[in-house]
Amino acid sequence: MSTQRARLDHVGVNVRELDAATDWYSKAFGLRSVFEFTLAGPGLSAVVLEHPRGWRIELLHRTGSQPGPRGANPLEAALHEGYGHFALTVPELRPLYDTLVAHGATEVMAPGPSPEPGVDMAWVADPEGNLIELIEKDV
Numbered sequence: 727m728s729t730q731r732a733r734l735d736h737v738g739v740n741v742r743e744l745d746a747a748t749d750w751y752s753k754a755f756g757l758r759s760v761f762e763f764t765l766a767g768p769g770l771s772a773v774v775l776e777h778p779r780g781w782r783i784e785l786l787h788r789t790g791s792q793p794g795p796r797g798a799n800p801l802e803a804a805l806h807e808g809y810g811h812f813a814l815t816v817p818e819l820r821p822l823y824d825t826l827v828a829h830g831a832t833e834v835m836a837p838g839p840s841p842e843p844g845v846d847m848a849w850v851a852d853p854e855g856n857l858i859e860l861i862e863k864d865v
Contacts, residue, residue, distance in 0.1 A: 736774065736782035737812040742854055744787035748773045750853055751783060754829040781814070796855050799834050803857055811849075811857035819862035823848045831858070 741747040751757055757775035760782070764771045769789030776782045797803030803810035816822050819837045827833055827850065834849035834857065846862040 734781075736784050738784040738786055739809075739812070739852075739856055740786050740788070740791060741856075742787070742791065742793070744771055744773065744785060747785045747787075747852070747854065748775065750829065751775055751785065754826050754831065754852075755783075757783065783812075797857065798851075798855075800849055800857065800859070811859050813859035813861055815861045815863055817862070817864065819846050819848055819860055822860055823850065826850050826858070826860075837862075 739747070748759065752759070752775060755775075755777060757777055759773055760776045761774040762772065770786065771788075772784055772786045774782055774784045795806040797806060797810065800811065814822075823837055830853050831850035832853075832855070834851050835847075837846055837848040837860075839845075840847040840861065842861075844863075848860045850858050850860070852858060
């Protein structure tokens, strides 16, 4: 089987408050809801949000969920196996960083040089503490 035509479809983020997370991601990133579903048996609800450029985030909430290990910054997150963050490539880092903070994101790491030569990065956390990396390079 060839993986040459494979592409990432979406990132799934488990959230405590589905309506609040949907509202925040929609406003902060300019996403629109394209699909919602509920699985009554396990008590799972989800919303798939899409950006005009095609990338998507699936927000999921399950009744009885509990917060798991979560790093407050990228280095702490790397101490836990599994989901640590998701990253977005943007043409201009500072305007999006400022917009996300204005929408209630927590500042984790201000814009600055990335380990990748010629690339800048910044980190924020959504209102529930999920880490988001922003990478400035040509898109």
